[in-house]
Amino acid sequence: MDEDLEREAREDARPAIVPVAAGLWLGNLAAACDAETLARRGIAQTLNLAVNADVPPLTLPDGTVLRRAKIGLIDGPGDAPVHLVAAALAISGMRAQAAPGKPSYPDHRPGGLLVHCRGGRSRSVVAVALHLARTGGGDWRMEIARLRALRGLDHNQPGAAMLALGEAAWPLLAAVPLKD
Secondary structure (H helix, E strand, C coil): CHHHHHHHHHHHCCCCEEEEECCEEEECHHHHCCHHHHHHCCEEEEEEEECCCCCCCCECCCCCECEEEEEEECCCCCCCHHHHHHHHHHHHHHHHCCCCCCCCCCCCCCCEEEEECCCCCCHHHHHHHHHHHHHHCCCHHHHHHHHHHHHCCCCCCCCHHHHHHHHHHHHHHHCCCCCC
C-alpha cells in the first residue's frame, strides 16, 4: 500500500493530462497549475472536482486569464449523487459557454477544458465518463474503461466509492434532456 501511495505522490507532482474528446482533457492538479502545459494544448478553462485542492488564478503566456470553476467532490463516501450530476453537467455547460468580452471580465478567449481532481484518477474520471456517455449516447462504464486506458490507470482506479456514486448518479443524469 505504501508503494502505491508513493507512486501516486510522484505522479501528482508532475502534470498528467490526456485528451479525451475534441476540446476536452482529463488531468491532475499539477497540470491545472502549469500555464505552459495548458497553453500548448489550447486550454483556456479548468474544472476542479477536488474538495481537498484549491487552484490559484492563472494567466497563460499570451495574457489570457484562465477561467476556473470548482465543484468539490470527496474521493470516497460522502457525496450525494446529485453532486456528481452537477459536475457532469458543469462539463457540458463550460464546453458550451461563450467567452464574451466585457470590461468587467478578465481577458479571456475560447479554448479547451481541462477537468481535474488532485490526481486525475477517480473523481474527474467518473465525471468525464458520465458527461461523455450522456452527450454521446454511450455507456458510462465503457467510458470508464476507455478513460482508464487513456490515463494509464489500473483496475483499482477510479475508486470503488466513486464508481458506486457514478452508478447512483447515472439514472439522474440520463434523465436530464440534452439541450446544452
